[in-house]
Structure formats: C-alpha cells, structure tokens
Amino acid sequence: MNIWEAILLTVITASTPLVIAALGELVTERSGVLNLGVEGMMIIGAVAAFVGAQLSGSPYVGILCGIAGGAVSSQLFAFLTLTLVANQVATGLALTLLGLGVSGMIGEGYVSVPGVRLPEIAIPVLSDVPVIGAVLFRQDLIFYLSIVLLLGVNWFLFRSRAGLKLRAIGDSHTSAHALGIHVIRTRYLAVMFGGACAGLAGAQLSLVYTPQWVENMSAGRGWITLALVVFASWRPWRVFAGGYLFGAVTILQLHAQALGLGIPSQYLSMLPYAATIVVLIIISHNRRTTMINTPASLGKAFVPER
Amino acid sequence: MKKFAFALAASAAAVIGFSSAAAAADKTKVCYVYVGSHTDGGYSQAHDLGRQQVQKEFADKVETSYLENVPEGPDAERAIERLARSGCSLIFSTSFGFMDATVKVAAKFPKVKFEHGTGYKTGPNLGTYNSRFYEGRYILGQIAAKTSKNHGAAYIASFPIPEVVMGINSFEQGARSIDPSFKLKVIWVNTWFDPGKEADAAKAMVDQGVDVITQHTDTTAPMQVAEARGIHAFGQASDMIAAGPHAQLTAIVDTWGNYYSKRVKALLDGTWKAEQTWDGLKEGVLTMAAYTNMPDDVKKMAEETEAKIKSGELHPFTGPINKQDGTPWLKAGEKADDATLLGMNFYVEGVDDKLPK
Numbered sequence: 036m037n038i039w040e041a042i043l044l045t046v047i048t049a050s051t052p053l054v055i056a057a058l059g060e061l062v063t064e065r066s067g068v069l070n071l072g073v074e075g076m077m078i079i080g081a082v083a084a085f086v087g088a089q090l091s092g093s094p095y096v097g098i099l100c101g102i103a104g105g106a107v108s109s110q111l112f113a114f115l116t117l118t119l120v121a122n123q124v125a126t127g128l129a130l131t132l133l134g135l136g137v138s139g140m141i142g143e144g145y146v147s148v149p150g151v152r153l154p155e156i157a158i159p160v161l162s163d164v165p166v167i168g169a170v171l172f173r174q175d176l177i178f179y180l181s182i183v184l185l186l187g188v189n190w191f192l193f194r195s196r197a198g199l200k201l202r203a204i205g206d207s208h209t210s211a212h213a214l215g216i217h218v219i220r221t222r223y224l225a226v227m228f229g230g231a232c233a234g235l236a237g238a239q240l241s242l243v244y245t246p247q248w249v250e251n252m253s254a255g256r257g258w259i260t261l262a263l264v265v266f267a268s269w270r271p272w273r274v275f276a277g278g279y280l281f282g283a284v285t286i287l288q289l290h291a292q293a294l295g296l297g298i299p300s301q302y303l304s305m306l307p308y309a310a311t312i313v314v315l316i317i318i319s320h321n322r323r324t325t326m327i328n329t330p331a332s333l334g335k336a337f338v339p340e341r
Numbered sequence: 342m343k344k345f346a347f348a349l350a351a352s353a354a355a356v357i358g359f360s361s362a363a364a365a366a367d368k369t370k371v372c373y374v375y376v377g378s379h380t381d382g383g384y385s386q387a388h389d390l391g392r393q394q395v396q397k398e399f400a401d402k403v404e405t406s407y408l409e410n411v412p413e414g415p416d417a418e419r420a421i422e423r424l425a426r427s428g429c430s431l432i433f434s435t436s437f438g439f440m441d442a443t444v445k446v447a448a449k450f451p452k453v454k455f456e457h458g459t460g461y462k463t464g465p466n467l468g469t470y471n472s473r474f475y476e477g478r479y480i481l482g483q484i485a486a487k488t489s490k491n492h493g494a495a496y497i498a499s500f501p502i503p504e505v506v507m508g509i510n511s512f513e514q515g516a517r518s519i520d521p522s523f524k525l526k527v528i529w530v531n532t533w534f535d536p537g538k539e540a541d542a543a544k545a546m547v548d549q550g551v552d553v554i555t556q557h558t559d560t561t562a563p564m565q566v567a568e569a570r571g572i573h574a575f576g577q578a579s580d581m582i583a584a585g586p587h588a589q590l591t592a593i594v595d596t597w598g599n600y601y602s603k604r605v606k607a608l609l610d611g612t613w614k615a616e617q618t619w620d621g622l623k624e625g626v627l628t629m630a631a632y633t634n635m636p637d638d639v640k641k642m643a644e645e646t647e648a649k650i651k652s653g654e655l656h657p658f659t660g661p662i663n664k665q666d667g668t669p670w671l672k673a674g675e676k677a678d679d680a681t682l683l684g685m686n687f688y689v690e691g692v693d694d695k696l697p698k
Contacts, residue, residue, distance in 0.1 A: 041548040049541055139378060147382040147561060147583055152569075245536040245562045247584065250378040252560075254535040285538070289545040292528050292694075293495070299697045300501075300529035 042286060043170045047178060048244055050282030052077070052236040055181050057260040057267075057274045058188050059232020065192060065269060066225035067205040067332035071127025072112055074257025075134020076230045080105040080237025082138040085248040088151040088241075097151065098177065098238045105234020106227050108134060113226040117219050120336045131257070139250045150246030153177065177239045184232070189271040201225060205330030208337040218337055233257065266315035268328045273318060281311045371395060371605055372429035373407040374421055376436035377534060383559035383578040384533075384595070385409065388435045388458070391597030395605050403605060413438025418445055425450040431608050433458065433601070437504065443467065454613055456604065459504060461683060463615055470600060473621030474504075475511035475682070476650045477593030477629060478555075479657035480643050481575045482515025484590050484632075485553045486523050487639045488573055493524040493693075494553040495546035497563050499533045501697045503685045505557050510689045511657045512555060515646075517691050526551065527694035536562035547572055553590075564588060573634065580630040591643065592630035600626050619679060623651045658682065663690040 056073055063070050080101040087100025112130045115121040153175045162172040192198040201221055204211040208218045236256070241248055259281065267273035288303035319325050373392050377385035389407065396405045406429075411420045417439045424432050425446055431454045434443045440460035447455040447467040455467040463469055485494040496512060498505050509527055516523040528542050539558050543566035546554055555575040556563045561584035567574035568588040576582070576592025600620065607613040620626040629647055632640040649655035660671030665688035671677060688696055 038548055041544075045541060045544045045548070049537065139380075143380055146380040146386075147579075147581075149583055150565075240537065245540045245560075245565060247536065247561060247565060249382055249536055249560055250380065251534065252536050254532070254537065256537070286541055286545060289528060289530075289542050290549065293526055293545055293549050293551075295526075295693060295695070297695050299695075300531065301697055304529070304531040 040166060040169055042290065046279070046283045046286045047170070047174070049285055050279045051178055051181050052239045052244065052256055053260050053263060053281060054275055054278035055177070055184060055239065056233045056236035056257065057263045057278055058181075058184050058271060059229040059236075060260055060264050061267075061269055061271060061274055062188060062192070062201070062232075063225050063229030064264060064333055065205045065330055066201050066222050067208055067330050067335065067337075068113075068116065068222050068226055069123045069127065069334040070109065070112055070130070070226060070229055071124060071261065072109070072130025072134065072257075073229075073233050073260055074253055074255070075131035076105040076108050076233035077134075077237040077240070077257045078138040078251070078253045079108045079134045080234030081241040081252055082142040082145075082237075082248060083234065084238030085145060085150060085241040086141060089145060089148065092151070094151045094153040094242050095176070097242050098153070098235065101234045101238025101241075102231045103234065105237060106231040109226050109230020109233070110223070112230075113223050116336075117222050117226070120338055123334050123336075135251060142248045142250065145248045146250070148248065150241065150248070152246045153242040175243050177235065177243055180235065185271055185275050192271065202330070205332055208332045208335070212337070212339055218339065222337075233260075236260075263311070263315075266312055266319065268315075268319040268325045269330065270328060273315060277311055277315050280314055281307050284310045368404040369402060369431075369609065370427075370429045371403055371405045371608070372424045372427075372432045373405065374411050374417070374424065374432065374434040374436075374439060375407060375409040376411060376413060376438065377409065377559065379407060379409050381534070381559060382561060385435065387578050387595035388433070388597055391601040394598030395601045398602050399605060399609070402609060411439075415442070418442035421446040421455075422449070425453045430454060431456070431605065431613070435459075437502070454608065454615075461617075463617060466615060468615040468617060470604075470618040470620075472595060472597075472626045473619060474593060474595075474627060475507050475657055476621045477627050478508045478511040479515035479650070480629065480646050481555055481591070481593065482512035482517075482523075483519050483646055484635065484639060484643055485512070485555065485573075485575075486516040486519035487642065488590065488635060489523075489553045491550060491552060492520055492522050493526065493551065494555060495526045495528060495543075495551040497539060497542045497546075497554060497556040497558055498527055498529050499558050500531060501529065503683055506688070506696065507682050507685045508557055509692060510685065513689055513691045514657050514662065523691060524693045525691060527692060529697060530558060532558070534559045536560045539563050540566050543567065543574075544570075561585075576630060582630065582633065587634060589630070589633060590635055591632045594628045594630050596626055596628045600624075621650070622647060623653070664688065665690055665692055665696075 083104030084097040084101030088094045088097030115126045116123045158172040162168045200216050212218050263277045267277045284307040288306050375385040379389040392405050408420050433456050435458040437459045443457045444462050447464050457469050459471045513525045530538050530542050540562040543563040547570045552572045556577050561581045564574050564581045564585040568585040574588050578595050580592045582589050632643050656676045658677035660675040661673045662671045664670045
C-alpha cells in the first residue's frame with residue numbers, strides 16, 4: 036500500500052462519522068426541528084454499540100444497538116419538544132448533557148476493555164481495481180452504509196413524495212397542516228431518523244475508528260456535524276463534501292506536521308475548521324438559493340389548532 | 342458545554358456531600374478534584390486509584406470524595422470552593438490548570454489544607470506535588486533507540502507546556518545516549534483527550550514509516566493503532582498492555598497511592614505542612630510497567646538504567662547537552678536544576694520539530 040492509499044483510508048475513517056450524523060441531522064432540520072443533541076445521541080450510540088458488541092461478540096449486533104440507542108434517545112427529545120412543546124434549543128442541549136452522563140454510567144465497567152473491530156468486506160472484482168479498489172471497496176459495513184445514506188437521503192428529499200411533504204413541513208408547518216399533512220407524526224419520524232444516524236455514527240467511533248470505550252469519546256464531533264449542516268445550507272451533497280473536506284484537512288495537517296514544514300501546530304489544528312467554513316460559505320454564497328434551502332420553520336414550535 | 346455538565350455534577354456532589362456529612366461527622370474528609378472522569382483509563386484514573394488506596398487504608402478515620410470532569414479555568418474555582426465549604430480538611434486538585442483557582446480558594450480558607458498537583462505556586466496552607474515523569478521517559482527513549490529499525494520515533498504530544506517539552510527532551514536524551522543519530526518527530530494534536538484524533542496522529546506517523554511511537558495524551562487509542570499496525574509503542578499514565586499486548590514495550594505508570602497515604606497520615610497526626618514535593622522513580626510515585634515485547638539485552642539495559650536513576654547515579658539531564666540549534670546548554674557533568682526543568686521552553690539537540698510558541 037502506498038502512502039496516498041494509506042492517507043485516503045485514514046481520511047475515510049475520520050470523515051464517515053461526521054457525514055452519517057450530519058445527514059441524519061439534515062433530515063431532522065429539513066422537517067423544521069433543530070435538535071442540538073447530536074453529541075449526546077452519538078455518544079449513547081457509541082456506548083450502546085460497544086456494550087452490544089461485547090455482550091454478543093458480534094460487531095453487527097453492536098451496530099444495531101448503536102442505531103437503537105441513538106433512535107431511542109432522540110424520541111425523548113421528540114416527546115419533549117413535539118408533544119410537550121418544550122424549547123428545542125434547551126432540550127437539545129439537555130439531551131447532550133444527558134447523553135454524556137448516561138453513557139459514562141453505562142460504560143463504566145467497559146473502560147479499557149479491548150474492543151471488537153468491525154471487519155472489512157471486500158467487494159468482489161471491484162476491490163481488485165488498482166488504488167480505488169483497496170480504498171473504496173475493501174471497507175467496513177458502516178462506510179458502505181454512509182454512501183447508501185447519502186444517495187438515499189438525496190433521493191428521498193428531492194425525488195419522493197414523502198420527502199416533498201417533509202420539506203413542506205419544514206418550510207411552513209401551518210400551511211402543511213392546513214393541507215392535511217401530519218406535521219407532528221412526520222417530525223417524530225424525522226427526529227428518529229436523525230437519532231438513528233447519530234447512533235450509527237457513534238457505533239463507527241467505538242467499533243471502527245477507535246474500537247474501545249472511553250467517556251466523552253465523541254470529543255465534540257456532534258457539534259461539528261451541526262455546523263456542517265448549516266454551512267452546507269441543508270444540501271446532502273454539500274454536507275458530504277464538507278465532512279470529507281474536514282476529515283481530509285485534519286489528516287493532512289498531521290502529515291504536514293510530521294514532514295516538518297515549520298508551520299506552527301496551532302494554525303494547522305485550526306485549519307480543518309477554517310477550510311471547511313470558507314469552502315462551504317463560498318459554495319453557498321448565492322443568497323437566493325440559500326434562502327430557498329433554509330427550512331423557514333426551523334426551531335419553531337408547532338401547536339395544531341383545535 | 343462542559344460548564345453545564347460541571348454545574349450539574351457540582352450541585353449533585355454538593356447534595357451528596359451534605360447528606361453524608363451528618364452521618365460521618367467524626368471522620369476527616371479528604372477531597373479530590375479531577376480534570377477528567379475517574380474512569381478515563383489514564384491520568385485522572387491514576388489519581389483515583391490513589392484515592393481508593395487512602396480510603397482503604399484509613400477506612401475508619403477518613404472519608405474521601407471527588408469531583409470529576411471539572412474544567413480547567415475559572416469554573417474550577419467554584420468547584421474547589423464548594424469542596425472547601427462542605428467540610429473537606431484536605432483537598433488535592435490534581436491538574437496543572439487548577440493552579441490559580443487553588444491558590445485563590447486556599448487564600449480564602451486558611452483552615453483548609455490544599456495540595457496542587459504538578460503546579461508551582463504555594464501558600465501557607467497550599468503545597469504542591471509532582472512526579473518526575475521525565476525519569477521514566479528517559480528509559481523509554483533508550484528502549485526506542487534499541488528497538489527502532491530506522492533510527493527514529495514519533496512523539497504524540499498534547500500542548501507545548503514545559504511538562505510536555507521536558508518529557509520530549511528527556512526521551513530524546515535517552516535515545517541519543519544509545520544512538521546519536523536518533524531523530525524524534527513530534528506531532529501536536531492540541532488536545533489531552535480525543536481518541537479519534539490521537540489515533541489519526543498515530544496512523545499518520547505509521548504511514549510515514551515510523552516504527553516506534555510514544556504519547557503524552559490520555560487515551561489508549563495510539564497504543565491500539567500500534568497493535569493493529571504491528572509496530573511498538575509506550576503506555577502513558579496507566580499500564581496499557583490490554584490495548585497493545587504485542588505492541589507495548591513498557592509504560593510509565595502514575596502511582597500516587599503511597600504519596601496520598603503519606604500526606605493523609607501527616608494530616609491525621611497533625612504534622613502536615615505545606616511542602617513542595619517532586620518525587621520520582623525512587624520514591625515510587627512513578628513506576629515502570631513490565632518490560633515486554635523486547636529482547637533480553639534491551640530489557641536488561643532498561644532495568645539497569647532504572648536502577649541507576651533510582652540510586653541517583655544517573656540524571657537524565659546531565660551535560661554535555663546542546664540546545665536544538667546547537668548552542669551549548671549544559672557543560673560536561675553539569676546537571677539541570679529543577680527550576681529550569683519546570684520552565685522548559687526549548688528543545689534539546691536531535692528533536693526534529695519546531696517548538697510552537
């Protein structure tokens with residue numbers, strides 16, 4: 036394996052959790068719900084996946100537990116904000132705190148237990164193609180799922196009837212309600228999808244990225260995905276590109292340090308954030324299309340008229 | 342975010358503190374402040390093991406408690422003050438970043454005794470304690486020089502503070518005592534705790550051909566990468582052999598228990614005084630994990646070096662030593678004094694990095 040293949044593999048591992056969680060949050064926000072609890076759902080997904088894999092011995096059971104952990108915790112948020120109409124920002128923050136605390140408690144007995152690594156699956160024929168074969172087609176299941184998610188979310192939002200309804204709710208829940216669309220039910224599902232994705236991203240952390248459990252191991256990645264969604268102006272492909280750009284710059288700056296280019300490491304550490312923001316702002320600079328893409332009801336409470 | 346988490350944790354701890362105060366009014370309270378979680382598998386856990394030793398040893402006289410995940414900075418002051426108010430007789434604040442907060446609270450509560458870990462500011466009721474981690478890192482450097490096939494190693498470093506720079510220099514000194522052409526690459530991740538980023542750094546180093554890595558960050562992620570990629574690594578703060586059964590050569594292990602017991606005993610005897618303690622391998626606050634995955638001659642050399650450092654025969658920073666740019670620092674036979682070490686802001690010769698300012 037040459038160094039470029041090695042770098043690409045590392046970039047993919049670093050970017051995949053960001054992309055998965057951001058795509059989930061994108062669907063949630065497109066329905067008009069702002070869930071700031073991504074970090075909390077992600078860490079619950081990470082601990083659930085780790086414990087599930089330990090108890091069953093299978094990383095695939097771990098993945099299912101991770102998805103379930105994220106989805107279940109998101110429903111707590113959904114109940115509070117959609118049924119009880121609590122403030123979304125405050126509830127989202129509370130979900131993050133709860134997630135960090137609960138995951139620490141669940142995982143207490145699992146610190147420094149050697150993890151179960153998710154195996155790679157080589158796709159026949161394609162995995163023998165030079166360079167890209169080893170990088171793209173000899174990956175773990177979660178990477179393949181992230182690609183399926185990207186295509187699926189894009190198709191759902193912009194090519195399916197259900198996606199059109201979801202976006203309509205995000206733009207004006209009152210009008211959507213008047214048209215007979217189930218606002219609350221759709222939002223419950225959208226929040227659950229976001230939670231499941233955050234949980235899957237967490238599973239990637241504790242089964243692929245660093246197969247182990249330590250408290251706070253998501254280390255702020257949930258917050259990065261929230262920023263990605265906004266700066267990518269709620270477009271799936273941009274979220275994907277932004278996630279990979281962030282991952283790529285993170286890894287390349289480490290290589291740059293090791294090569295000794297003499298750039299102060301603080302600047303290099305800042306670079307992934309700066310580069311991602313600048314690039315996404317440039318591609319989203321058209322105000323009109325950005326306005327169209329921004330869900331107009333984002334974060335607003337909906338109480339149906341009786 | 343951490344602020345909220347801390348506020349919740351602090352109020353919860355306060356509630357617990359008050360409820361148990363009545364039950365154990367005759368016991369002396371000894372309290373700890375951790376920057377991470379007590380199960381972080383590294384730095385804070387090492388302190389908590391020390392606390393548990395105290396609790397076990399003085400079970401009938403002492404009640405210990407701790408606040409964890411306390412952020413460094415202004416918030417720490419509130420946490421420490423809360424402990425002081427809740428009746429703690431002796432408070433150990435275990436992280437460098439709690440220094441100014443501890444100084445302030447100590448001035449407000451002259452009857453409470455304080456000890457601050459790895460800092461340098463003291464007061465009439467405030468002592469400091471630290472461990473000579475660099476002694477262990479010198480041994481790591483020697484082992485690395487014997488193990489590496491391409492005359493070099495990589496050092497995954499957190500922040501450019503004197504403690505970290507001192508460790509890098511000591512490692513390089515150890516390596517150069519075996520192999521004068523040894524090159525040490527330093528990679529800064531600007532965090533103490535981010536398993537993903539630490540793993541990324543380790544992977545980047547391995548991809549660039551490094552075959553020995555060492556770390557001054559808190560998680561076992563780099564060790565895990567070393568194990569997966571078939572290279573060697575050193576554990577930090579805790580024995581990380583579980584994460585790298587074939588990769589770990591040894592680890593420098595923080596063992597605070599004996600020091601904590603000694604100080605609590607002094608407190609109970611009424612002989613406690615504010616002191617500045619900087620112990621090392623000899624006093625046992627720093628121990629070496631088993632020397633594994635290396636040939637017998639390397640193991641023998643490491644054990645000899647360890648014995649020499651313990652006996653005082655060997656000081657890792659003994660001249661002649663040049664600074665990185667080649668200018669002389671220590672003359673032949675001259676030993677670095679503690680003040681210079683504690684404020685170290687330059688590299689020694691052979692470190693292949695530009696020190697961030």
